[in-house]
Amino acid sequence: MMISGERFIVTYLVSGSEQEALAKAKDICIEQTVEFPPYLIPAGFIQDEILGRIESFEAHNQDYKVRISYAVETTANELTQLLNVIFGNISIKPGIRVEHLEFPPALLRNYKGPRFGKEGIRTLLGITERPVLFTALKPMGLSAEQLADLAYKFALGGIDVIKDDHGLTDQCFAPFAERVHLCAAAVDKANKETGSRSIYVANITAPYGQVSKRARVAKEFGAGGLMVAPALVGFDCMRELAENDDIALPLFSHPAFIGSYVTYSQNGLSHQALFGQVMRLAGADVVIYPNFGGRFSFSQTECEAIARAAAAPMAGIKEILPAPGGGMSIQRVPELHAVYGNDVMFLIGGGLFQHGPDIVENCRYFRSMLNSMDQYRKEG
Amino acid sequence: MMISGERFIVTYLVSGSEQEALAKAKDICIEQTVEFPPYLIPAGFIQDEILGRIESFEAHNQDYKVRISYAVETTANELTQLLNVIFGNISIKPGIRVEHLEFPPALLRNYKGPRFGKEGIRTLLGITERPVLFTALKPMGLSAEQLADLAYKFALGGIDVIKDDHGLTDQCFAPFAERVHLCAAAVDKANKETGSRSIYVANITAPYGQVSKRARVAKEFGAGGLMVAPALVGFDCMRELAENDDIALPLFSHPAFIGSYVTYSQNGLSHQALFGQVMRLAGADVVIYPNFGGRFSFSQTECEAIARAAAAPMAGIKEILPAPGGGMSIQRVPELHAVYGNDVMFLIGGGLFQHGPDIVENCRYFRSMLNSMDQYRKEG
Numbered sequence: 001m002m003i004s005g006e007r008f009i010v011t012y013l014v015s016g017s018e019q020e021a022l023a024k025a026k027d028i029c030i031e032q033t034v035e036f037p038p039y040l041i042p043a044g045f046i047q048d049e050i051l052g053r054i055e056s057f058e059a060h061n062q063d064y065k066v067r068i069s070y071a072v073e074t075t076a077n078e079l080t081q082l083l084n085v086i087f088g089n090i091s092i093k094p095g096i097r098v099e100h101l102e103f104p105p106a107l108l109r110n111y112k113g114p115r116f117g118k119e120g121i122r123t124l125l126g127i128t129e130r131p132v133l134f135t136a137l138k139p140m141g142l143s144a145e146q147l148a149d150l151a152y153k154f155a156l157g158g159i160d161v162i163k164d165d166h167g168l169t170d171q172c173f174a175p176f177a178e179r180v181h182l183c184a185a186a187v188d189k190a191n192k193e194t195g196s197r198s199i200y201v202a203n204i205t206a207p208y209g210q211v212s213k214r215a216r217v218a219k220e221f222g223a224g225g226l227m228v229a230p231a232l233v234g235f236d237c238m239r240e241l242a243e244n245d246d247i248a249l250p251l252f253s254h255p256a257f258i259g260s261y262v263t264y265s266q267n268g269l270s271h272q273a274l275f276g277q278v279m280r281l282a283g284a285d286v287v288i289y290p291n292f293g294g295r296f297s298f299s300q301t302e303c304e305a306i307a308r309a310a311a312a313p314m315a316g317i318k319e320i321l322p323a324p325g326g327g328m329s330i331q332r333v334p335e336l337h338a339v340y341g342n343d344v345m346f347l348i349g350g351g352l353f354q355h356g357p358d359i360v361e362n363c364r365y366f367r368s369m370l371n372s373m374d375q376y377r378k379e380g
Numbered sequence: 381m382m383i384s385g386e387r388f389i390v391t392y393l394v395s396g397s398e399q400e401a402l403a404k405a406k407d408i409c410i411e412q413t414v415e416f417p418p419y420l421i422p423a424g425f426i427q428d429e430i431l432g433r434i435e436s437f438e439a440h441n442q443d444y445k446v447r448i449s450y451a452v453e454t455t456a457n458e459l460t461q462l463l464n465v466i467f468g469n470i471s472i473k474p475g476i477r478v479e480h481l482e483f484p485p486a487l488l489r490n491y492k493g494p495r496f497g498k499e500g501i502r503t504l505l506g507i508t509e510r511p512v513l514f515t516a517l518k519p520m521g522l523s524a525e526q527l528a529d530l531a532y533k534f535a536l537g538g539i540d541v542i543k544d545d546h547g548l549t550d551q552c553f554a555p556f557a558e559r560v561h562l563c564a565a566a567v568d569k570a571n572k573e574t575g576s577r578s579i580y581v582a583n584i585t586a587p588y589g590q591v592s593k594r595a596r597v598a599k600e601f602g603a604g605g606l607m608v609a610p611a612l613v614g615f616d617c618m619r620e621l622a623e624n625d626d627i628a629l630p631l632f633s634h635p636a637f638i639g640s641y642v643t644y645s646q647n648g649l650s651h652q653a654l655f656g657q658v659m660r661l662a663g664a665d666v667v668i669y670p671n672f673g674g675r676f677s678f679s680q681t682e683c684e685a686i687a688r689a690a691a692a693p694m695a696g697i698k699e700i701l702p703a704p705g706g707g708m709s710i711q712r713v714p715e716l717h718a719v720y721g722n723d724v725m726f727l728i729g730g731g732l733f734q735h736g737p738d739i740v741e742n743c744r745y746f747r748s749m750l751n752s753m754d755q756y757r758k759e760g
Binding site: 003027031032033034035036037040041042045046049050073074076078079080081083084085087088089090091092093094138139140141142165166167169170171172173205206207208209210229231232233234235236237239240255256257258259260261262263264266267268290295296297298326349350351353354 | 383407411412413414415416417420421422425426429430453454456458459460461463464465467468469470471472473474518519520521522545546547549550551552553585586587588589590609611612613614615616617619620635636637638639640641642643644646647648670675676677678706729730731733734
């Protein structure tokens with residue numbers, strides 16, 4: 001059997017003493033590929049090519065950093081199987097964390113990544129430089145008409161991207177088609193009045209057979225983007241949406257149900273590997289994640305690492321936009337701008353209701369926080 | 381807005397002092413539904429029906445056990461949204477674990493659950509009482525012919541269910557269609573020789589658009605069951621496979637990539653909630669999970685809780701079979717039989733190669749471990 005010899009590398013942080021960590025590293029090589037008693041692994045092709053290979057092993061703070069390479073062919077050019085090789089069985093073994101991924105062009109050329117990416121989103125919105133203003137339609141329980149009214153006000157107040165809250169799917173009190181129809185029309189109406197190019201993003205996190213259907217319905221009704229939670233629909237569902245030429249809308253990934261992969265530093269994937277590298281490979285144009293200092297647990301360092309991974313070179317895979325949110329307030333915009341720079345979407349949901357009783361005015365205040373910063377006056 | 385008033389209940393274990401835990405409980409009610417500043421939540425329908433509701437709150441070991449109810453309508457009768465309400469955003473908040481799920485008939489009637497269940501699997505295999513013998517084709521890197529040769533030997537030796545290793549998808553060294561064709565034929569050949577009814581289970585964990593296609597190919601080639609890893613393809617993908625009348629094959633759920641949900645007791649879902657309740661609701665006829673005392677980290681208590689949840693009453697949703705595996709040896713069969721009783725599938729993979737050089741003889745030895753137990757002599 002001849003294979004290419006091309007390999008990708010996963011950096012794992014492994015806990016324990018040096019001896020324990022080395023044993024774990026050798027175990028990972030087996031567990032993620034042949035899953036077979038070591039002394040019975042067939043010599044030749046399987047031992048030489050299929051088995052994971054330790055490329056480096058070194059102490060790192062209290063842990064050990066191990067780089068393990070795998071043959072590209074073990075992944076069958078499938079995102080599902082790539083994730084399985086990276087972290088399938090060892091997800092069940094404590095003390096192993098995926099820290100970083102190194103993909104060679106031989107692997108990346110099988111993935112298209114995001115269709116729009118950072119630049120595509122900017123072009124679509126007509127925003128050349130400044131951060132993008134982003135909010136969510138909520139609370140669950142409002143009718144489609146009420147949500148559309150909110151969407152109209154958000155757009156009128158200058159919010160660039162208005163998405164469904166991730167809990168809005170197809171509930172009887174705001175059915176999908178009706179909600180998407182009314183919300184897209186409401187944003188369009190506001191755009192005609194203001195001359196802006198705001199978009200409405202429909203949540204299409206849905207049962208397996210419904211995702212593509214809802215994507216098509218949303219596009220038909222004029223949605224400007226689509227949101228899915230990959231932990232609920234599968235990462236590869238997002239990839240397929242990104243590659244679908246009939247849909248061709250920007251994709252927003254939502255972190256619902258994904259937290260367990262990052263919550264404990266001794267297990268799962270690092271913030272940058274999961275929200276930066278995996279989401280990007282899986283076709284997200286915008287990655288939504290909980291910002292530091294909000295009501296979730298990510299640290300500033302972790303959030304900055306996500307933003308860096310969203311923009312790091314990735315052989316032909318487009319840069320994407322980080323969208324930190326979750327318990328954010330308008331007042332934090334200057335602070336967050338200092339951290340993230342321009343290539344960011346500020347997602348303020350509930351906080352946009354808290355500034356004052358008039359939603360449109362609150363949005364204008366949010367917008368003014370950007371305009372007050374010198375470098376954006378020209379786009380104000 | 382009128383809704384049914386039917387609610388389902390999630391038991392969470394919440395860490396912290398009593399005051400902290402109560403604050404977290406109130407936060408869960410908001411976060412999982414309206415995700416909105418508390419003082420702005422609209423009175424009436426949204427506060428009364430949509431918002432989560434604390435049904436009970438009590439100390440439990442070092443933690444607090446909180447039962448929170450949600451309106452069935454918040455889930456839109458979608459498994460994806462049900463999981464989102466149960467643990468979507470709070471997956472990102474440390475110190476919250478889903479311990480148990482209570483679903484009313486009003487919710488369960490929207491789910492068909494497993495098509496076969498425990499009894500259906502027994503009927504299919506012609507095994508009325510004894511535990512089922514289960515193994516996996518490996519290691520990755522073997523050709524389709526080599527895997528089929530193994531499948532033949534396993535079936536000849538009396539293994540009831542022979543599945544692909546979960547890492548076998550569509551690699552160039554053993555392409556899906558070729559592998560499934562040859563392995564199904566090999567098991568069929570052995571059955572004709574022995575008069576047994578062993579089945580081959582094809583791994584159809586695959587890219588989004590490929591799962592159903594591979595299911596149909598596997599069925600056409602004579603596979604007797606299908607395996608998916610729900611954390612890779614999505615839980616709802618499995619549900620849809622289970623409900624698909626054109627496929628109508630038993631489904632085996634594999635735990636690849638799912639470990640982060642159960643690894644730390646302060647986050648995620650309990651073993652019984654995830655592997656027992658969710659997998660069953662999502663249509664798995666057989667739930668594969670790492671057994672205690674093997675090379676993974678589950679405790680005996682956790683494993684027993686999974687088996688209990690697989691068989692607990694669930695209003696019309698069939699009982700399913702637990703399939704503990706992972707680092708198992710033939711010698712442990714009597715011990716495990718004492719723990720699990722008859723309604724179990726003993727999954728021995730690599731261990732089946734370790735007993736001696738002759739695979740067929742190893743399988744017969746595995747089978748003999750059951751036959752040696754008095755109560756199975758009649759089926760020997």
